[in-house]
Amino acid sequence: MSAPTTDASQLAEPARTTVRVEPVDVTPLPRPDGTQLRLGLSHVLFTLVGLIAWLFLYVYVLSGFSQGHVQQQLYGQLREQLAEGTAPTGAPIAAGAPVALLDVPALGLHHVVVVEGTRPAQLQDGPGHKLGGVLPGQAGVSTLMGRAVSHGAPFRHLGSLKPGAAITVTTAEGTFAYRVDDVRTKGDPVPAAPAAGVGRLVLVSADSSGWLAHPQTVYVDASLQGAAQPASDVSASDPGGAAMARDTSAGTLAILAIALELLVGALVAFTWARHRWSRLGAWIAGVPVLLAALWLVSIVASRLLPNLI
Amino acid sequence: MRRRWSVLAAVGAVLVATALIGFALVPSAQASDTATFTKTVNRVFYNADGTTTPADPDHPDGYHVKVTVSATQNLRGNQPITVSWSGAHPTGGIVNDPNYGYDGSEQEYPFVLMECRGTATTVRPETCWTQTSAERVQTAGTVTSAPVWRADGAAKSADRAAQVDQPPGNRPATCTVQRFERWLPLVAASGTTYYGGGVGCYDLAPEGSDEPTTGVPDNTTYGITGTDGKGTAQFAVWTADENATLGCSSTVACSLVAIPVTGVDCDPDFTQVQPGDPIIPTAAQQARYASTCEKADSYQPGQRADGSGANFNLATSGRLWWSASNWANRIVVPLNFAVSGSTCSLVNNDAPLLAYGSILMTDIAAQWQPTFCTTSGYRPFLHVQATDTQARSLVSGDNPAIKVGLSSLPPDDGFGAPVAQAPVAMTGFAIAYNIDGADGQPITDLRLNARLLAKLLTESYNGDLQGRTAYPTLAGNPRTIFADPEFHALNPGVDTSIPGVANAAAALISLSSDSDMLTALSSYIAADPDARKWLDGVPDPWGMVVNPHYQLDLPAGQDASDPHLSLPVTSWPLLDDFALDGTGSNACVKGVPYLAQIAHPLSQISTIEEDIEFALSNSQTTCQTITDANDPSQLVPKTEGQQPVGHRFVIGVVPLTAVDRYGLRPAALETSSNVGPQTKFTDAAGKTFASPDTAGLKAAVKLLSPDTDAGAWTFDYNEIDSQTGAYPGLMPIYADVPTSGLSSDDAARVAQLLTFAAGRGQTPGTANGQLAPGALPLTAGNGLGTEAAYTLCVARQVKAQTGVVPPLTGTCPAVPTKAKPTKSASASSSSTPSSVASTPPAGSTGAVVAPPVPSAAASAPAPTEVATTSAAVKTVGAYSGLGRWGLPITLIVGLLLLVAGLALRWGAEAWAAAKVVGPRTGPWLSSTWARYGPARGRRRG
Known part of the structure; x- marks a missing residue:
């Protein structure tokens, strides 16, 4: 903005007193203009909008890439273990270790690797085997949980499975064929516990029928066709892996805080480089770093979301 | 330019705020239990011109102290937490008992640990607990004395006056007013102020005393820092139950305050006081202050005190822990106490369901009870300690006196009424010890066999009889287990010298009342061939014989009708009758069976736990004068009391859950031996031992087998050697519950307790509602799926009150349907009664059905819902508010922000x-x- 006509340098001049006779402009000075504040605020809002857009992009698209990448690694690992016969057959199994291959043609799932545990972090890698139950293929109830929205959403259309649909699970003990009995949601009757020596598979995910909102869970019961393997040792059930559980443990929050600090650090470095170094260089060198930091923050932060979403 | 900076500022602000939120969330999440704190402490001397000089030229930057505390969450009364520190000034003038404040505070540079009411911001010396007057009051009478606390340059001017914080009102005539007085009152949780001041002055707090305690020692610790700057101490935290003056609880915040005493910051010239203040002494006096405050230390680091109690440097001692200089160096560790069962009477008017019996249940019930009275839908229960035999008999018969009995064994002759025994916990007994080795450090690995336990229990060691008088019967026997070659053969690392307190090593601290714990212990001894043979009267390979009063093969001439031992026992009998003639210092034990005084079994399990935690010798063999030392009738026997650190030897039998709760160490017990009973051995070769850890208990579970006639699982002591690593002390706890004759209200409450015990209550942990460490969760993974399923089955039968005692294995009998069937079951729902999803069929793996069906089926208020077992259970599903609203709200907020930003x-x-x-x-x-x-x-x- 242009400066007002009453200049401070004139006021400071002590030498002579100038007597003015012409008319003097006595209109009050304009108040400081709010443009800077307005623009700054708009930038803050755009940043927040950008973050929210990133959130949606990450949840619906980018997290799927993460899972795809992890799945590929896990598949190689499990294939080797299956070939060697070293894949797990009973507790204890390390959390996150691959335990089975899941095929559900009706859902378009082919050779999806099931990992041990159903905490949010484990379900980021793929469908998880719930602790406290037997492994698939064994006598008793085995529960697999998977995401319906983010991280590739392997169980997105779980609710659309029809009775009789085929599910195939491969573990170290063999390949097991299941037939879907029914789909149930809140209020539907729970089938009776399987008789001794009978295997059942329960798939759990969030109900994805709503648009954006996924408050409820959906269950699919499937019966093992043919003989079940004897039940092995079962690990203690894990409250942190319950349906819709979120991971707000101190460890996760601490990692999140560190990841955020990393992101802030990367931003500061980027801005500094843009001002003091080279504009183009800063963009070339900084953007990958910023993206990596943002991605890391997203991975950790998404563990705060319910594990079935 | 400006625009770029505004972008940066905006982005940065948002991200920093997010990070801060993340940090803010961390403490509210479950924090790690171990906590570490650091602080740099320094002592300076004020020069005449007001500048400062470091007191220790070798450490001009001070000492970098680091403190680690083992546990700060879910604390319970008398729970020991391990405090270790490094970087502190080494302690000099070391005393035997750092917990007795009068002596301990005379040490130079102690590492003071005390429990104080308040948080890091509100804690003050007035709310810190100390036992004796000397730790709080400083007086001096003569004009020429120059009390060190007046020279404290860090103190406020008002606190450097001649008389500070004097008690208000008229002083008792016996409490002389001195020229210099510094009082530090103790403010109780109730608001009462205790001034103390020693004999003739004011009252101490009820828990305080100027005498050394004979029972549980004070928890204020004048910790000893080694010459390497490191130290460690066990600090037993107190709740309001242990110390009402302090009054710590889940609602009254308390802290552990650690003060690395470095000494008073001497200001003998009173430069830190406003010039002209009338409190400033004369120049001649100031010279005296320099000599008292800046005095050289009396002891070298690591040197022991000379015992005079006078020759220590007050300025660097623990006496002035409250001085502003020392107090400024405090490290405050917030303590978080678990809600204790005593809360129930405050928060809940519902009269609790009383569960009488087993002492093994004490620590488990202590964690379950608060959940029952603070969770909606649950109704409180209260565990009342009673002997197991009493619990079994009270629950027997057609009109049982109690609703729930807790015991570990089936009754000998049945209950005479339909009473089911539902396992609620799997725990056991431990032989816990507190023993120091040759280097004065605690021994952490101890192995015992059944014969050694038999020796301790049968009064077969001489104790201090040897040396006082001859007892011909035991002439060839060692004095204590410490002198027994068999003990050293099993524990080669243990020092061979006899500790100061001999009698404590001659007996096992045990219960005087009936207990299934003693039955289990004596069953283990009876099943061991070596122990059995020795009890039959055959000397062990080193020539030690059983006390003939306990011989199982009755010695010649003894009538079978005389008192004698027959295993197993429900309480350990005291059979030896040898008494001292009782002269002089023995007068109080004249005519009393002396070995029984050494054994001195206790009636309270908590006393045994305290004795071992605090190394209190339990032998009641010292004579205490009540009033007149010359009157023999005034002498009473008392326990030997606390043993000096470095020379401790206490051993006793406790519940397994007490091991973690009180920080005790459990001995490994022998499970098999291929060394002949008459072969001398010098090491543990050929023998196997089992510890009471999860692996040991899991292996022992395989020795439990259902006894259909008794209606309970019994432990096969004769097969211990067949199961590698099986801990012989495993004991189940059964809830003995009548399945007929209870009112529907009581039946529902009992069923709720059983349902909780079989499910939710089996998550291991130290928080309320979890299963106390030392108990093995009843899960299929631990081989206890059948037991858990049986307890759920019993819960349904209790609820129904049809008089059915279900069989231990197999399907749970149907409960008659009392209500009309609800909506028709789905096709896949079979009509077998075992099909309730929350009740896995007995014998199966006990796998849990996925959807979280209300596991507390019996807790449902309407009896019909429990009774209609053939009706389908409905899927409950999980609901996530974040899942419902998270993304839509984010999207809407995003759009709004976008519009606002554009505008x-x-x-x-x-x-x-x-x-x-x-x-x-x-x-x-x-x-x-x-x-x-x-x-x-x-x-x-």
Whole structure:
């Protein structure tokens, strides 16, 4: 903005007193203009909008890439273990270790690797085997949980499975064929516990029928066709892996805080480089770093979301 | 330029705020239990001109102290927490008992640990607990004395006056007013102020005493820092139950305050006081202050005190822990106490369901009870300690006196009424010890066999009889287990010298009342061939014989009708009758069976736990004068009391859950031996031992087998050697519950307790509602799926009260349907009664059905819901509010922010543009902007 006509340098001049006779402009000075504040605020809002857009992009698209990448690694690992016969057959199994291959043609799932545990972090890698139950293929109830929205959403259309649909699970003990009995949601009757020596598979995910909102869970019961393997040792059930559980443990929050600090650090470095170094260089060198930091923050932060979403 | 910075500032602010939120969330999440704190402490001397000089030229920057505390969450009364520190000034003038404040505070540079009421910001010396007057009051009478606390340059001027914080009101005539007095009152949780001051002055707090305690020692610890700057101490935290003056609880915040005493910051010239203040002494006096405060230490680091109690440097001692100089160096560790069962009477008017019996249940019930009275839908229960035999008999018969009995064994002759025994916990007994080795450090690995336990229990060691008088019967026997070659053969690392307190090593501290714990212990001894043979009267390979009073093969001449031992026992009998003639210091034990005084079994399990935790010798063999030392009738026997650190030897039998709860160490017990009973051995070769850890208990579970006639699982002591690593002390706890004769209200409460015990209560942990460490969860993974399923089955039978005692294995009998069937079951729902999803069929793996069906089926208020077992259970599903609202709200917020941002950024320009072209091309847009556009947009010109 242009400066007002009453200049401070004139006021400071002590030498002579100038007597003015012409008319003097006595209109009050304009108040400081709010443009800077307005623009700054708009930038803050755009940043927040950008973050929210990133959130949606990450949840619906980018997290799927993460899972795809992890799945590929896990598949190689499990294939080797299956070939060697070293894949797990009973507790204890390390959390996150691959335990089975899941095929559900009706859902378009082919050779999806099931990992041990159903905490949010484990379900980021793929469908998880719930602790406290037997492994698939064994006598008793085995529960697999998977995401319906983010991280590739392997169980997105779980609710659309029809009775009789085929599910195939491969573990170290063999390949097991299941037939879907029914789909149930809140209020539907729970089938009776399987008789001794009978295997059942329960798939759990969030109900994805709503648009954006996924408050409820959906269950699919499937019966093992043919003989079940004897039940092995079962690990203690894990409250942190319950349906819709979120991971707000101190460890996760601490990692999140560190990841955020990393992101802030990367931003500061980027801005500094843009001002003091080279504009183009800063963009070339900084953007990958910023993206990596943002991605890391997203991975950790998404563990705060319910594990079935 | 400016715009870029504003972008940066905006992005940065958002991210920093997010990070801060993340940090803020961390403490509210479950924090790690171990906590570490650091602080740099320094002592300075004030020069005459007010500048400072470091007191220790070798450490001009001070000492970098680091403190680690083993546990700060879910604390319970008398729980020991391990405090270790490094980087502190080494302690000098070391005393035997750092917990007795009078002596301990005379040490130079102690590492003071005390429990104080308040948080890091509110804690003050007045709310810190100390036992004796000397730790709080400093007085001096003569004009020439120059009390060190007056020279404290860190203190406020008012606290350096001649008399500070004197008790208000008239002083007792016996409490002389001194020239210099510094009082530090103790403010109780109730608000009462205790001044103390020693004999003739004011009262100490009820828990305080100027004498050394004989029972549980004080928890204020004047910790000893080694010459390497490191130290460690066990600090037993107190709740309001242990110390009402301190009053710590889950609602009254308390802290552990650690003060690395470095000494008073001497200001003998009173430079830190406003010049002209009347409290400033004369120049001649000031010289005296320099000599008392800046005095050299009396002891070298690591040197022991000379015992005079006078020759220590007050300025660096623990006595002045409260001085501003030392107090400023405090490290405050917040303590978080678990809600204790005593809360129940406050929060809940519901009279609790009383469960009588097993002492093994004490620590488990202590964690379950608060959940029952603070969780909606649950109704409180209270565990009342009673002997197991009493619990079994009270629950027997057609009109049982109690609703729930807790015991570990089936009754000998049945209950005479339908009473089911439902396992609620799997735990056991431990032989816990507190023994120091040759280096004065605690021994952490101890192995015992059944014969050694038999020796301790049968009064077969001489104790201090040897040396006082001859007892011909035991002439060839060692004095204590410490002198027994068999003990050293099994524990080669243990020092061979006899500790100071001999009698404590001659007996096992045991219970005087009936207990299934003693039955289990004696069953283990009876099943061991070596122990059995020795008890039969055959000397062990080293020639030690059983006390003939306990011989199982009755010695010649003894009538079978005389008192004698027959295993197993429900309480250990005291059979030896040898008494001292009782002269002099023995007068109090005249005519009393002396070995029984050494054994001195206790009636309270908590006393045994305290004895071992605090190394209190339990032998009641010292004579205490009540009033007149010359009157023999005034002498009473008392326990030997606390043993000096470095020379401890206490051993006793406790519940397994007490091991973690009180920080005890459990011995490994022998499970098999291929060394013959008469072969001398020098090491543990050929023998196997099992520890009471999870692996040991899991292996022992395989020795439990269902006894259909008794209606309970029994432990096969004769097969211990067949199961590698099986801990012989495993004991189940059964809830003995009648399945007929209870009112429907009581039945529902008992069923709720059983349902909780079989499910939710089996998550291991130290928080309320979890299963106390030392108990093995009843899960299929631990081989206890059948037991858990049986307890759920019993819960349903209790609820129904049809008089059915279900079989231990197999399907759970149907409970008659009392209500009309609810909506028809789904096709896959079979009609077998075992099909309730929350009740896995007995014998199966006990796998849990996925959907979280209300596991507390019996807790449902309407009896019909429990009774209709053939009706289908409905899927409950999980609901996530975040899942419901998270993404939509985020999207809406995002869109709103976008609109707002656009309006802010381009709104003015757009409006201005509209204004210019408005009348011609955009009347609607223009008028809309005029009405709804941002205020800035309406600015004229």
